[in-house]
Amino acid sequence: MTDAGRHERADGTPYAPHTSEETAAMLDAVGADSEAELFDVPDDVRFDGNLGIEPRSERELRAELSSMFARNDDLTEFLGRDHHSHYVPSVVDDLSQRAEFLTSYTQYQPEIAQGFLQVLFEYQSLIAELTGLPVANCSMYDAATGLGEAARLAGRVRSVSGTRVLVPERLHENKRAVLDNYVDGTDLEVATYPMDDGNVDVDALSDLADQGTALVYVENPTVRGTIEERLADVGAITDEAGALFCLGTDTVALGLLEEPESVGADIVVGEADALGMPTAYGMGLGLFATRESFLRQVPGRLVGASEDTSGRRTYTLTLQTREQHIRKERATSNICTNQAWVALRTAMHLAWLGPDGLVDLGSQCVQEATSLANELNDIQGVRAPVHDRHHFREFVVRTDQPAPAIAEDLEASGHAVHVVDEHLLQVCVTDVNAAETDALVDAFEEAI
Amino acid sequence: MNHDQARYGDDDRYEPLLSETGTATVDVDEASPLPTDLTRDELELPTSSEPELSRHYTRLSQMNWSVETGPYPLGSCTMKYNPSFTEDVAADPNAAVHPERSEETIQGTLELLAGLQDYLARIGGMDAVTLQPPAGAAGEFTGIHVAKAYHESREDDRSEVIVPASAHGTNFASAAMAGYDVVELPSGEDGRVDLDALEAAVSEETAALMLTNPNTVGLFERDIVEIADMVHDAGGLLYYDGANLNALLGRARPGDMGFDVMHYNVHKTFATPHGGGGPGAGPVGVRKELAEFLPRPRVREHDGEYELYDPERSIGKVHGYQGNWLVLVKAYAYIARLGDTGLEDASAKSVLNANYLAEQLEYDIPYSPFHHEFAATAGDRDAADVAKRMLDYGVHPPTTKWPEFVPEAMLTEPTEAENKTSLDDLAEAFNSAMADSAEELAAAPSKTTASRIDQATAAREPQLSWHALDDEE
Numbered sequence: 001m002t003d004a005g006r007h008e009r010a011d012g013t014p015y016a017p018h019t020s021e022e023t024a025a026m027l028d029a030v031g032a033d034s035e036a037e038l039f040d041v042p043d044d045v046r047f048d049g050n051l052g053i054e055p056r057s058e059r060e061l062r063a064e065l066s067s068m069f070a071r072n073d074d075l076t077e078f079l080g081r082d083h084h085s086h087y088v089p090s091v092v093d094d095l096s097q098r099a100e101f102l103t104s105y106t107q108y109q110p111e112i113a114q115g116f117l118q119v120l121f122e123y124q125s126l127i128a129e130l131t132g133l134p135v136a137n138c139s140m141y142d143a144a145t146g147l148g149e150a151a152r153l154a155g156r157v158r159s160v161s162g163t164r165v166l167v168p169e170r171l172h173e174n175k176r177a178v179l180d181n182y183v184d185g186t187d188l189e190v191a192t193y194p195m196d197d198g199n200v201d202v203d204a205l206s207d208l209a210d211q212g213t214a215l216v217y218v219e220n221p222t223v224r225g226t227i228e229e230r231l232a233d234v235g236a237i238t239d240e241a242g243a244l245f246c247l248g249t250d251t252v253a254l255g256l257l258e259e260p261e262s263v264g265a266d267i268v269v270g271e272a273d274a275l276g277m278p279t280a281y282g283m284g285l286g287l288f289a290t291r292e293s294f295l296r297q298v299p300g301r302l303v304g305a306s307e308d309t310s311g312r313r314t315y316t317l318t319l320q321t322r323e324q325h326i327r328k329e330r331a332t333s334n335i336c337t338n339q340a341w342v343a344l345r346t347a348m349h350l351a352w353l354g355p356d357g358l359v360d361l362g363s364q365c366v367q368e369a370t371s372l373a374n375e376l377n378d379i380q381g382v383r384a385p386v387h388d389r390h391h392f393r394e395f396v397v398r399t400d401q402p403a404p405a406i407a408e409d410l411e412a413s414g415h416a417v418h419v420v421d422e423h424l425l426q427v428c429v430t431d432v433n434a435a436e437t438d439a440l441v442d443a444f445e446e447a448i
Numbered sequence: 449m450n451h452d453q454a455r456y457g458d459d460d461r462y463e464p465l466l467s468e469t470g471t472a473t474v475d476v477d478e479a480s481p482l483p484t485d486l487t488r489d490e491l492e493l494p495t496s497s498e499p500e501l502s503r504h505y506t507r508l509s510q511m512n513w514s515v516e517t518g519p520y521p522l523g524s525c526t527m528k529y530n531p532s533f534t535e536d537v538a539a540d541p542n543a544a545v546h547p548e549r550s551e552e553t554i555q556g557t558l559e560l561l562a563g564l565q566d567y568l569a570r571i572g573g574m575d576a577v578t579l580q581p582p583a584g585a586a587g588e589f590t591g592i593h594v595a596k597a598y599h600e601s602r603e604d605d606r607s608e609v610i611v612p613a614s615a616h617g618t619n620f621a622s623a624a625m626a627g628y629d630v631v632e633l634p635s636g637e638d639g640r641v642d643l644d645a646l647e648a649a650v651s652e653e654t655a656a657l658m659l660t661n662p663n664t665v666g667l668f669e670r671d672i673v674e675i676a677d678m679v680h681d682a683g684g685l686l687y688y689d690g691a692n693l694n695a696l697l698g699r700a701r702p703g704d705m706g707f708d709v710m711h712y713n714v715h716k717t718f719a720t721p722h723g724g725g726g727p728g729a730g731p732v733g734v735r736k737e738l739a740e741f742l743p744r745p746r747v748r749e750h751d752g753e754y755e756l757y758d759p760e761r762s763i764g765k766v767h768g769y770q771g772n773w774l775v776l777v778k779a780y781a782y783i784a785r786l787g788d789t790g791l792e793d794a795s796a797k798s799v800l801n802a803n804y805l806a807e808q809l810e811y812d813i814p815y816s817p818f819h820h821e822f823a824a825t826a827g828d829r830d831a832a833d834v835a836k837r838m839l840d841y842g843v844h845p846p847t848t849k850w851p852e853f854v855p856e857a858m859l860t861e862p863t864e865a866e867n868k869t870s871l872d873d874l875a876e877a878f879n880s881a882m883a884d885s886a887e888e889l890a891a892a893p894s895k896t897t898a899s900r901i902d903q904a905t906a907a908r909e910p911q912l913s914w915h916a917l918d919d920e921e
Contacts, residue, residue: 011789015529015719016797017867023797026804026868035796038803040668040817041696045705051570051698055787058533065781069542071556079546082768091498093539099516100509103530106725108522108847110903111896112453112839114462115512116724119505122466125913129492135912139726141582144768152625177744177765181593185627227486256480259488281557282547282769283582283727295910301725305917306906308898313461313917318906324585324621325850329630334621337583337715337730339772341723351466351501355474355493366481390482416549 075416076436077279080394080428081223082143082172084271085279086252086361087431092276092348101344106301106337110316111308117315120303120340123347130254131268132261133289137300139272139339140286144175146269147217147248148182149288149299149333153267154215154244155188156297156332162214162243165190168200172223188214198226198387198396202233209241216241219248219270220257224426225369225394226387227257235264250274251287251346253392255355256362266291275353276345285342296322299333301340361431365393368429368437373397375441376427381448386424394428396420401448409447415440449873451518451842454510455897462897463507466494467914511897512724513844519866519874521805523821523847523859524616524664526694526716528798531785534720534778543777547769551755558754561747561770564780565731571783571791572690572710573703574733578742580771584691587711587730588622588658590743593763594709594734595656595685596626597741601761604683606655612641614664614851616691628655635853639665639815641675654684661688661705662695664851664859666802666818676706685709685738690730693717694863695799695820698792702733709734714779721778729775743767795820797864801871805862808875810882814854821861823854826882829889831856834881836900839893841877 018026023035032038056064077085096102100115107113107120120138127136140146151165165183167176169192179190193208193216194201200218209216216238220228228234231247238245247260250271254260260268273285290298296319304318324331353361369391376384376397385395399406400423407419415436418426429437456463473492477484496504513520520527545554565577581587592609599606609623612633620630631649636642640663650657657679661669669675679686688702688710694717702710714720715728722728734742743766745756786794798820806813811824824846826834835845835858846860858878862871881889893899911917 012793013786013790013797013864015531015786016794016864017870018797018800019867022868023800026800026871030800030803030807032803035800038796038799038817039699039819040670041700042668042670042673045672045700047573047699047701047704051567051788051791053567053570053783053787053791055790056784058531058785061781061784062533062537064784065537065560065777066540066542068559069540069556071559072542072545073553074542075549075553077546077549079548081548083547085546089498091502095502095505095509097535098506098509100512100514101505102535102721102723103515104512104724105520105522105525105527105722109513109835109839109845110901111836111893111898112513112844113724114897115508115510118463118465118508118511119724121913125465125467125915126493128913128915134915141586141727141772142768144765145582145586172768174765174768178768181589181764181766182625184593185625227482229486255491256476256482256487258486262488279544279546281543281545281554281773282767283771283773283775284768302910302912304906305911306902308901310899312457312459312898314898314901316901316903316906318903318910318912321907324617326617328617328620329624331617331621331624334585334589334618334625335583336585336616336618337713337722337728338726339582340725340727341721342727344724348501348505351494351496352498353493354495355472355491356479358493359474359476359479359491363479363481370481390486411550411553416546416553418548 077416078427084274085432096345119344121315123343126350131289132259136289139343140288142284142286143271144178146286146288150246150267153297155186160214162212163187164213165215166193167217198389202230206237209237213241213243215244217246221392224396225391226389231263255358272346276349285339300335368434372429372437397425406447413443449842453896456507470495520844521846521860521862523861528863529865530721534781537781538774538777558747567783572733573701575736576739577733579731580743580767581730582772583728584713584730585618587732590732590766591709592626594741597763608653610649610657619658650682654682656685656687658687662692662819665815665823666821672705697795718779719782720775727772729772794864801862805871810879824858826856833889837881837889837892838877840895843877
């Protein structure tokens with residue numbers, strides 16, 4: 001340990017400010033000879049060994065982690081499915097890193113936390129605008145846990161008597177696994193409905209959805225990047241069955257595709273982190289919005305407007321009687337710590353884009369996917385897109401040669417794509433990697 | 449301490465909403481490359497320029513308290529200093545990878561995860577750790593599911609989870625979410641688990657007992673070995689809620705006390721920033737026999753290479769991917785910065801600070817000897833009012849009215865990040881507020897951005913977006 005500075009002690013945390021004189025004075029004040037004396041831990045459970053964790057200096061650690069992360073290969077990622085990247089402007093990093101935001105706690109004393117509360121109120125408002133649904137909470141962990149909470153909400157709502165949660169047969173396997181855990185412990189059960197050329201098979205869904213159905217979950221865009229064409233029909237089928245319609249989407253798609261409220265969605269979940277979050281190994285922000293009638297069943301925190309004694313408009317956490325710290329085992333969810341700071345970043349990014357910027361970004365997701373699919377389709381032995389649908393960001397490619405071998409060759413030339421099965425690959429393009437599509441097409445030609 | 453919080457705005461409101469400085473509506477059908485029946489009709493959003501946004505958010509930040517602003521002694525929340533360098537290491541562009549990259553191409557990412565699993569296992573005295581749960585409550589949900597899978601694997605059908613009355617609300621909610629009936633255990637006279645009450649509660653229906661140690665008033669459960677025996681003899685598992693682990697680093701380990709499953713709150717104990725409510729991370733540690741039930745995939749090292757694998761009887765997944773990556777990097781950096789001696793010292797200083805602060809307070813503190821936190825009582829005053837008055841003395845108040853078995857509780861956890869002078873200021877804020885008149889308390893706060901906020905009306909007539917405000921007008 002060689003960093004200069006007063007906190008460089010042989011033993012001790014650099015993040016406690018005590019000088020040895022202060023420590024001595026404080027021990028004296030509490031009438032103890034040592035810190036160890038203050039611990040009321042019986043001998044038989046005291047730990048006398050070493051943890052074996054060697055302390056390092058800040059400089060050493062920066063070098064250690066830098067070389068650790070340098071072991072990651074530098075690949076251009078054409079990966080999507082349930083996690084999408086868009087360029088995040090510097091101003092989002094800069095402002096979200098302000099310590100007053102970053103190092104604050106949940107706003108249990110609203111008078112001294114108006115700043116963050118207003119940010120969250122603005123986030124809720126932006127999500128309400130995008131979804132058309134009036135009640136948006138201030139975050140779930142990610143899209144998968146948001147879906148789990150949506151299913152549980154459907155299970156609690158009195159107007160719903162069914163217990164079956166219908167999900168697309170093509171759903172990200174991780175999302176399905178999370179959903180299975182969220183409904184374990186309830187009387188809900190998960191079943192699938194078939195897809196037709198990438199999209200919901202509406203006729204099949206119509207046959208499956210009945211009074212035993214609690215929730216119908218549809219994604220737009222789908223996990224294969226196709227854009228749904230008959231969402232209003234799904235809304236009608238779901239209504240007819242007395243079930244809730246949950247739509248899974250993301251903050252970029254919401255700017256362009258059909259407004260969820262207009263097709264009859266009762267709940268919207270998904271990746272709010274498509275905006276505001278850099279690629280971070282799957283760290284997310286779960287979007288959750290619903291109708292006014294389900295307000296008391298909403299999981300997670302809500303910020304509402306109020307007034308202070310001066311008569312000015314203020315913001316505060318509200319309807320907390322839904323939450324675990326008041327309602328305990330009868331709470332709508334166990335969620336406490338959420339993803340508030342990511343919501344702050346997402347709101348900033350949305351505000352930075354504005355309506356034109358968001359629609360442009362969404363349009364780019366359609367155009368880039370279309371033109372890349374066309375270019376790949378021109379290669380002998382490659383067909384893209386496999387589904388005869390409109391696409392958003394990503395699409396599936398059929399290859400005559402084995403897909404895993406092609407993916408391996410692509411990886412060797414610096415490109416990551418997703419292998420769907422023996423002869424299918426999935427390719428995702430956004431503003432972040434759009435400049436690299438020519439290189440990908442060249443590499444594809446090489447690999448075939 | 450003298451303190452006036454920033455206060456922008458006019459007679460009607462503080463900083464204007466994004467929607468109040470201008471919005472625009474785009475005709476999406478017109479602007480999009482898709483057929484119009486696949487798109488929304490229009491989109492209305494705020495239209496602030498970058499300079500305006502920069503000022504908006506900077507002003508909002510100034511109207512917000514934080515650890516870097518001043519003392520933040522919320523009991524059970526461990527609002528310690530968040531080292532700056534951890535932000536820099538987490539922002540390394542080489543670590544910004546998509547979660548579906550192949551294992552061979554993200555060896556650095558997996559190495560960090562394996563390293564953090566190892567550190568946490570050592571600190572908790574556990575055999576295996578998953579980093580997937582994205583928060584403490586998600587850790588509880590995971591841990592209880594692991595316990596459930598364990599019992600089911602033995603064809604042992606159990607229906608109850610026992611939770612002390614003083615436990616965090618999440619314990620009750622997590623157990624209920626996993627499908628268990630919650631049995632509430634009343635607190636003993638001395639603030640600890642009452643062994644007779646536990647004896648009465650434990651049965652062949654007991655899947656687990658969830659405990660925090662030190663408990664929510666900072667007391668070490670001295671009978672922990674006996675408690676563990678009682679639960680284990682009945683065939684149940686012992687679950688450790690890691691919220692108060694900051695008191696014990698390097699001095700005692702849940703695994704050594706007989707706990708079978710635990711979660712760590714890395715945003716508390718390991719100094720990752722709370723971000724206004726999250727993200728956190730709630731890794732779960734288990735003893736050997738339970739490792740095969742942990743969420744998939746897990747990370748392991750084999751001849752210097754790292755790989756992902758699915759445990760044999762995994763409960764599946766609790767997060768879409770591998771949890772809150774950025775938080776996990778910061779936790780690794782913090783633990784490695786401190787090492788054995790630093791971690792032990794962090795606990796020692798947090799306990800010293802709580803004891804020193806308590807010594808300066810003119811409040812009754814019914815339960816001791818406490819460790820990193822203590823529950824003072826406001827006696828015949830309203831703890832919430834005293835807390836509002838403390839805001840005017842330039843500090844954040846403690847957690848109020850919780851735990852419920854302490855009347856008018858003020859649960860206080862100064863953490864190791866305060867020095868003697870700062871603790872003296874904090875004590876003065878406590879004592880001054882307590883000495884002030886009922887009128888002064890009722891009129892507080894006055895030095896914060898907002899004066900007392902009407903929370904009852906907010907709940908009675910919810911206005912949850914700027915659209916709701918427009919409807920009102």
